[in-house]
Amino acid sequence: MKNINKQFLFTAVLLTSLLFVSCYEEDLTGQSTIEVAQNVVGTVQFVAPLAATQTVNEKNQGKYQYKVNISNAQPVDIYLDVKVKSGTATRGADFDFDEHLIIKAYTKSVTGNINIINDAVFETTETFVLEIGGDVDISNASIPASTISFSIVNGLADNLDLKFNFQKGFVDGTTAKTLCGIGYDMDFYVLDANYNDIGNYQAAASGCPELLTVSPAKFKNGTYHIFYDLYDNHGLPAMNTPEFTIPISVDYSRGGGVSGTFNQEAEFAFTSKALGYVQSANNEPYDYVVTIVVNNGVYTLKNSKGATVANARTSNKIAAAIQHARLNNKK
Template identity: 75%
Template sequence: MKKITKQFLLSVFSMTALLFVGCQEEPALTGQSTIEVAQNVTSTVAFVAPLAATQTVNEKAAGKYQYKLNISNAQPVDIYVDVKLKSGTATRGTDFDFDEHLLIKAYTTSVTGNISILSDLVFEPTENFVLEIGGDVNISNASIPATTISFNIVNGLSDNLDLKFNFNKSFVDGTTARTLCGIGYDMDFYVLDADLNDTGIYQAAASGCPEILTVSPAKFPNGTYHIYYDIWDAHGLNTMNTPEFTIPITVDYFRGGGNPASNGTFAQEAIFAPTSKTVAGSKFEFVITIVVNNGVFTLKNSVPTTVATLKTVNTVLDAIKEARMNNKK
């Protein structure tokens, strides 16, 4: 009885071992573990409109350009492709940027590359750059020949005119040195139309020191605009222990991408300037006139316009009061 049991167990162990070896060898015998690599793979670069091999773009039309790098057959491994800056006068990170490394993932056949044209709003001559895609990828079964893309970037002139209204001033309160901005002195600048009506443009009538105004085509169609100031809050300046002084208003004007010689500072005429004794809400005076004509901006003082005579008309007073009422702070 014992001998039969031993022989039976020995037979079972032998069969188990045979089955185990068979399972281990089966993938190799059937070829299931083999990785097949596609041969004679070719590549193409497809430009996504409006991208072309060579183009000239205006910096003002900043944006993204794309292309697709395609291979004819998917591979079982990742393929890495570098994009190189070959030459150019433009500066990467300021004038343009691009995807430097592309990855075609295993078992896929394409990747999208990006090129960005940036707007730095700096007056510059025409600049250029050339990119090279691939050229250094050469695996045993595929190669990616070099493809170049060229850009010429033309200086872009902003559609907007940016104005900064400055009214800060240092003074001494008794023996204490102070500034208007420091004490919270608040001066607003309202935009009136050619007939001295409130336009509802209150960007420069906030709580800034200085105040900022963007003259854009959307808000300033062709026409004439007059800027008047309003002392919203003198913050007790007229009661401080300081001799009376004039508060001059200057207007810095700047157009992005424009010749620096076209930018500068406009000084308000002295006869319209407030003083430290002017009470808030008691005086509304002329600062500057802006004439907009098809993208051309002209700044004027009171002399060549009718503002000098109209400024005392009740229309101005009513317009500023209306603007004050509508301008919620």
């Protein structure tokens, strides 16, 4: 009888304890120590040199930044989208930007980036307008619409690129061949206004075609004459083919600017019978191609009519300059 009473008393105490714990947990339902600030206002702050509206040169490619600030920090992340509102520029080719921004919990700002891209392609002025915020109400934060406008003007590369072409197809007996295919080797040397070798042998490297980059670092303001030198004819004069003219053309291009082709004047051309460096005076291995005038970043191509070239007084000097270039050129 004693044992039954003790067991009953223990069971009653246990049930009372469980009831107390259950009621204590239920009283906490719905309570939280996290408080969300109400009526939080967001603003967009431009980081210099960024402004609401600007015109930029794509050559000065780089990053522009702005900040989105909120008046009170939130205990949760705030997500914000940025979109292209209008414009003619192409995202990924002309510009790029952070499309999704996150103001992290317990912080009050985030930085957005806009990148201008230099694509080195000649284009007309292009535009784009980005919209930040607007019709956004996230986590109690209202961010009024703000726009940033860009006009991108064409950027011009510093360098002028030249490609010297002398390729031509011909028939040796009954076999079709090409000058580049047989290893025909022409070099192009740069002489200054006084017909001195300047030591630039970029376009004298056994290439077909040969390439030359005219850069401000290597070409100071002044006049430069390009002369060709037949380095190796690879047996062309002895081949069973009718005599033909070796054509020389110069493709020129400047990133972000115009491009085109300059054709050597016929009076300076030579033929397939040219022997090479050692030959008679009436069949010289070198002659004039084109003149380049450099003036504060402006490049002008001229033919012999626009600049004085080989004449009776300079022919010997030019020959000496070409010989000097050939001896100093390390292929």
